[in-house]
Amino acid sequence: MKGFIQWLLAQRYRPVILAVFLVTVPLMSFVSTALMTLETLRRGGQQGLISAIVATVGASVLGWFWGFSLPGFAFAIGATLLAGVGLGVALRQTGTLALVFQGLLLICLMGATLVSLLWSESLMLMTPIVDQGVSWLRSTGASDDQINGIIEGWDRLFIGFMTLGVFIQLMVPLLLGSWWASLLSPESQFGRQFRELKLGRVLGIPGTLFMAASLVLDGPVIQNLFPLILFGFWFQGVSVVHAWGKARQWSKGVIAAMYILLIPPFTGVTIFALASVGLLDNWINLRAQLHEKA
Numbered sequence: 091m092k093g094f095i096q097w098l099l100a101q102r103y104r105p106v107i108l109a110v111f112l113v114t115v116p117l118m119s120f121v122s123t124a125l126m127t128l129e130t131l132r133r134g135g136q137q138g139l140i141s142a143i144v145a146t147v148g149a150s151v152l153g154w155f156w157g158f159s160l161p162g163f164a165f166a167i168g169a170t171l172l173a174g175v176g177l178g179v180a181l182r183q184t185g186t187l188a189l190v191f192q193g194l195l196l197i198c199l200m201g202a203t204l205v206s207l208l209w210s211e212s213l214m215l216m217t218p219i220v221d222q223g224v225s226w227l228r229s230t231g232a233s234d235d236q237i238n239g240i241i242e243g244w245d246r247l248f249i250g251f252m253t254l255g256v257f258i259q260l261m262v263p264l265l266l267g268s269w270w271a272s273l274l275s276p277e278s279q280f281g282r283q284f285r286e287l288k289l290g291r292v293l294g295i296p297g298t299l300f301m302a303a304s305l306v307l308d309g310p311v312i313q314n315l316f317p318l319i320l321f322g323f324w325f326q327g328v329s330v331v332h333a334w335g336k337a338r339q340w341s342k343g344v345i346a347a348m349y350i351l352l353i354p355p356f357t358g359v360t361i362f363a364l365a366s367v368g369l370l371d372n373w374i375n376l377r378a379q380l381h382e383k384a
Contacts, residue, residue: 092273095128099274105129106141110148113167120263123174127267130178132274138178142171177264187268187283192293194260195322199315202253206314250314257318261325285336285377287329289322294372297322301369324361326368330376337380 098104105125113122122145130138149171150164180190265284272280289297297319304312328348335345351360370376 091270095270095273099128099132102133102137102141106145106148109141109145109171110152113145113149113170114152119170120259121266123170123177123259123263124266124270126171126174127178127181127263128270130175131182131267131271135175135179135182138175139172142168142175145171173260174263174267177260177267181264181268186286187264187280188287188290190264191261191287191325192290194257194264195289195293195318198253198257199318201256202249202314202318203311205249205253206311249310250317253314254317254321257321281336285329285333288326289368289372291372293322294369298369298372320361320365323365323368323372326371327364327366328368330367330371331364333377333380 098108105128109122109125112118112125126138126142126145129141146164146168149167150160153163153167154160177190180193181187184190184193268283269280272278288294300312300315300319301323304316331348332345334340348360348364351357367376
């Protein structure tokens with residue numbers, strides 16, 4: 091991987107060309123975001139911005155040839171690539187993954203809260219998706235009552251899961267881009283910083299109180315913030331497991347098992363278990379004794 095990253099950065103046009111093609115591939119656009127993060131970390135914000143703009147123009151031209159609606163397509167592509175530049179700039183300014191992680195979660199929480207309060211009828215934001223979903227459900231033989239019940243569930247949870255999707259789409263490129271950049275550094279800081287991910291007291295204490303409140307309250311804001319806070323603690327829980335694995339020299343199979351258990355049917359249980367570890371770490375610092383022995 092290190093050799094590939096060195097080859098990729100040897101010429102400035104290579105990350106741009108790769109980003110142009112990957113940003114148009116479904117489920118692979120996050121790699122383009124990570125490429126712009128890598129570009130920004132290695133060459134600075136100005137060069138990262140130039141690369142993102144050039145890649146946006148290139149991808150938009152491809153979209154025009156393929157018959158996409160140019161304004162909407164170009165906006166989506168530009169947002170995806172410029173997000174990578176923003177992540178790179180934030181990481182260069184703060185110097186730590188934990189602070190950028192906390193900042194991303196806070197921004198997403200504020201965005202979800204604002205949208206939940208301003209657009210109580212969130213279903214109107216997802217009409218095209220709902221229409222496609224209803225058609226598919228009808229094709230499976232679902233009754234109108236069943237379809238209405240599912241749509242009502244979408245309406246309550248759409249904003250939360252949409253914002254969660256944005257958060258994950260930013261966190262994955264942040265981790266991937268910073269890891270790539272660390273491969274070229276004499277002393278990589280990525281592993282250590284990843285093992286120190288945490289919400290901190292500013293987000294951890296309100297997050298814990300929120301999780302407790304969600305057991306008895308069921309308002310739209312509660313429902314839409316719950317997935318974000320859950321995954322915030324999940325990332326911290328994953329970090330704790332990696333920290334213990336590194337300190338105790340666990341087998342790689344143990345760490346691999348943690349990720350394998352995210353595959354259905356164990357997904358929900360694993361996510362809640364790791365989120366619980368992250369929540370507990372905020373209160374009793376499960377990594378404290380590891381630092382003392384280091």
